[in-house]
Amino acid sequence: MNDTTDSPTQERSNMITFDNVTKVYPDDTVAIENISFEVERGTTTVFVGPSGCGKTTTMTLVNRLEEPTEGAVYYDGTDIQELNTVELRRDIGYVIQEIGLFDHMTVGENIATVPELRGWEQDRIDDRVDELLSLMDLPSETYRDQYPTALSGGQQQRVGVARALAADPDVILMDEPFGALDPITRTELQDEFLEIQARIDTTILFVTHDINEALKMGDKIAIFDVGELVQYGTPQEILANPANDFVKQFIGADRTLKELQITRIEDVMRSDEAGRETPATAVDGGAGVSEISTGSSVHVSPDDTADIALSRMIETDTEALQVVDDDDVVGVVTEQDIRDYRTATEVGA
Amino acid sequence: MGVIATLSATLSYLLSHFDTFLTLLREHLTLVLVSVVLAIVVAVPLGIVATRNDHAKRVVLGIGNIAQTVPTLAIIALVFPLLGLGFLPSLVGLFTYALLPILTNTVTGLENVDENTVAAARGMGMTENQILRKIKLPLALPVIFAGIRTSAVLNVGTAYLAFFIGGGGLGVWVITGISLFDTPQLLAGAIPGALLAIGLDSLFALIERYLGNDSLQDQTVVTG
Known part of the structure; x- marks a missing residue:
C-alpha cells in the first residue's frame, strides 16, 4: 500500500495523499505516527478504530483544523501547507457527529453557508438549497424556513449533510456523522447516503468506530490502532486477510458472516x-x-x-x-x- | 392618609409641577441612556477581546468586578474632586456601574456558544472574523442583551443618587420629598422611575427582537 507515492501519474488519480505524517499534540501526546496512504479520487475511505486511535486527528489534518508535526498531506497533488486554509476548507465539505447547525439561521440559510462564502448569486444559491432539500427528503416548502431546533436528530443531520454538499465540494470529511442517531435512523441515513454517493463524484473520508458501518460505507477501509495505521484495503481484503490479531479482534468472531454480508x-x-x-x-x-x-x-x-x-x-x-x-x-x-x-x-x- | 388620597395628591403635585417633572425626567433618562450606551460601546468590544485570551479575560473581568463592588456613591465621591459637580461626574459614575453586567454577559454569551457549532463554521472555511460576526455574536445576543437590560434597570435606580452631586434627575424630588416628609413629592419622583425601568427593559427587549431572531427568544438568560 505504500508504493510509489511520488510518481506524477499516481498523484493525479489520488485526491489525498498522506506521506509519513506524524502528529504530536503540545502536551506530547502522539496522535498518529508515520502514517502513509493514498485516497483515490471519487472513492469513500473509512477510518475505523477504537477511541483515541487517531482517526479523527487524521481526518482534521486534511482540512487543516490540525497541522502535521512531521510529514506532508497532499490535496490533489499539492502540499496543503501551500494552500490557503480558508479556501481549502471551502473546497471540502465537513460533517461532524454533533452536527453543529447554526441555530440562529434557518435550514435554508444553514445549507447556503458555503455558497454564500464563495459569493454565489442568490438565484443559484436558492436553486441549490431547494435541490439539496429534496435530495435529503426534506420538502423545501416545509423545511426551508424552519429553524434547526424544530427538527429531529435525523432531520438535523440530513441538513448537516446537505450543508456539506452545498458547494459541490471535491472532498467531504465526515466525522462519525451518524454516530449519535438511533439505529433505525442511522441505517436509513447510511442507505440514503450510499445512494447519493453513487450519484456524485466526490471523494469521501469517513470516520467511525463501528466496523459494520465501515464495511458498509467504505470502498477502502483504514484500520487504526493507537496512532498506527494497521491495515488499509478494501472491505473484502480486510475480512479475508486480517493483518494481525488486533484487526481480527476488531472485526469480531463473526468475520465470515460479515464477509458474506458484503459478498454480492x-x-x-x-x-x-x-x-x-x-x-x-x-x-x-x-x-x-x-x-x-x-x-x-x-x-x-x-x-x-x-x-x-x-x-x-x-x-x-x-x-x-x-x-x-x-x-x-x-x-x-x-x-x-x-x-x-x-x-x-x-x-x- | 389613605392610599387613594396619597396617590391623588401625588398626581396633583405632578400635574401642577409638570414642567419641572419633564425636565427632571429628561435629565434622568439622559443619564441612564447615555451611560448605558457608552457602557455597551465599551463593554461589548472589551468582552470580545476578553474571550480571545485568558489573561485579558482575567484583567477585564477583574476591573469590571471592582467597578461593580465600589458603591456608586463612592464612585461619585471619587470622581467629584476630578470632575466637580453636575452632569458629567454623575454620568461617569453610572457608566462605571453599567459596565460589569454587560461585560460579564458578553463574555459568558460568547463562551457559551457551542464549540461544535464554532468547529463546524471553522471547518466550512469561515474566517475568525466571520465566525464572530455571523455565528458567535448572533448566538450570544440574547445573553448580551440580558446584561444590557440589567444595566439599564439598575441605572434607572442608581441615577436617583445623581442628585447628591447636582446631576439632576428624579432624585431631586425623591430626596427632597424624604427630607421634607412630603410623600406626594417623593412618590411623584419615585413612581415614574419604576415605570421608566419597566419601559426601558421593554424597549431593549424590542430592540433585541428586532436584531435577533425568533428561534433564540426562549434561550435562558444569564446575568452577571
Whole structure:
C-alpha cells in the first residue's frame, strides 16, 4: 500500500495523499505516527478504530483544523501547507457527529453557508438549497424556513449533510456523522447516503468506530490502532486477510458472516447459460439447474448478498437458489458456490 | 392618609409641577441612556477581546468586578474632586456601574456558544472574523442583551443618587420629598422611575427582537 507515492501519474488519480505524517499534540501526546496512504479520487475511505486511535486527528489534518508535526498531506497533488486554509476548507465539505447547525439561521440559510462564502448569486444559491432539500427528503416548502431546533436528530443531520454538499465540494470529511442517531435512523441515513454517493463524484473520508458501518460505507477501509495505521484495503481484503490479531479482534468472531454480508450474489452466481450448458456441474449431489429453474418460488436477486442467499437456503432446506432479476431467471447459486468463492478470495488476496 | 388620597395628591403635585417633572425626567433618562450606551460601546468590544485570551479575560473581568463592588456613591465621591459637580461626574459614575453586567454577559454569551457549532463554521472555511460576526455574536445576543437590560434597570435606580452631586434627575424630588416628609413629592419622583425601568427593559427587549431572531427568544438568560 505504500508504493510509489511520488510518481506524477499516481498523484493525479489520488485526491489525498498522506506521506509519513506524524502528529504530536503540545502536551506530547502522539496522535498518529508515520502514517502513509493514498485516497483515490471519487472513492469513500473509512477510518475505523477504537477511541483515541487517531482517526479523527487524521481526518482534521486534511482540512487543516490540525497541522502535521512531521510529514506532508497532499490535496490533489499539492502540499496543503501551500494552500490557503480558508479556501481549502471551502473546497471540502465537513460533517461532524454533533452536527453543529447554526441555530440562529434557518435550514435554508444553514445549507447556503458555503455558497454564500464563495459569493454565489442568490438565484443559484436558492436553486441549490431547494435541490439539496429534496435530495435529503426534506420538502423545501416545509423545511426551508424552519429553524434547526424544530427538527429531529435525523432531520438535523440530513441538513448537516446537505450543508456539506452545498458547494459541490471535491472532498467531504465526515466525522462519525451518524454516530449519535438511533439505529433505525442511522441505517436509513447510511442507505440514503450510499445512494447519493453513487450519484456524485466526490471523494469521501469517513470516520467511525463501528466496523459494520465501515464495511458498509467504505470502498477502502483504514484500520487504526493507537496512532498506527494497521491495515488499509478494501472491505473484502480486510475480512479475508486480517493483518494481525488486533484487526481480527476488531472485526469480531463473526468475520465470515460479515464477509458474506458484503459478498454480492452477482459475483458468486453462475449465469443461467453456463448452468444450462453444464447441468452436471451445478451441484455436488444436489438439485440440477433444470430442476431449480422450474417451479421454485424461493429466489434471490443479483444485488442481494450471500448471507441472504444462505439464510433462504436454510429456511427452505435447499442447497441451491435461482437468481432472479426483474422476473428473469439470470442464474443459479448454490451453497457450494458461496463456499468456493470465499475460499478463492482468501487464497487469492 | 389613605392610599387613594396619597396617590391623588401625588398626581396633583405632578400635574401642577409638570414642567419641572419633564425636565427632571429628561435629565434622568439622559443619564441612564447615555451611560448605558457608552457602557455597551465599551463593554461589548472589551468582552470580545476578553474571550480571545485568558489573561485579558482575567484583567477585564477583574476591573469590571471592582467597578461593580465600589458603591456608586463612592464612585461619585471619587470622581467629584476630578470632575466637580453636575452632569458629567454623575454620568461617569453610572457608566462605571453599567459596565460589569454587560461585560460579564458578553463574555459568558460568547463562551457559551457551542464549540461544535464554532468547529463546524471553522471547518466550512469561515474566517475568525466571520465566525464572530455571523455565528458567535448572533448566538450570544440574547445573553448580551440580558446584561444590557440589567444595566439599564439598575441605572434607572442608581441615577436617583445623581442628585447628591447636582446631576439632576428624579432624585431631586425623591430626596427632597424624604427630607421634607412630603410623600406626594417623593412618590411623584419615585413612581415614574419604576415605570421608566419597566419601559426601558421593554424597549431593549424590542430592540433585541428586532436584531435577533425568533428561534433564540426562549434561550435562558444569564446575568452577571
